[in-house]
Amino acid sequence: MKTRSTAVEIDPDKMSGEPVFKGTRVPVQNLFDYLEHGSTLDDFLAGFPSVSRAQAEQLIEDMKEKSL
Numbered sequence: 001m002k003t004r005s006t007a008v009e010i011d012p013d014k015m016s017g018e019p020v021f022k023g024t025r026v027p028v029q030n031l032f033d034y035l036e037h038g039s040t041l042d043d044f045l046a047g048f049p050s051v052s053r054a055q056a057e058q059l060i061e062d063m064k065e066k067s068l
Contacts, residue, residue: 005062007055021059024050031056 009022019028026048034044041056 005059007058007062021048021051021055024048026051028059031059 007022008019008028010017010019014020015025015027020026021028030048031044031051034047035041041053041060045051045053045056
């Protein structure tokens with residue numbers, strides 16, 4: 001997954017270079033998996049408290065813009 005979101009970082013020393021929410025070790029794919037399976041953003045945030053609502057919303061917005 002390639003993105004230029006300010007909410008995401010890719011570091012080969014963190015989670016083997018998998019895109020994660022900046023300042024965490026939470027893969028961004030986890031958010032998409034939650035949403036794809038019918039969970040809400042609040043469900044995701046409850047499960048991953050190190051991710052801020054602002055980060056998750058920024059990533060969603062960035063992905064929407066890329067798909068337009």
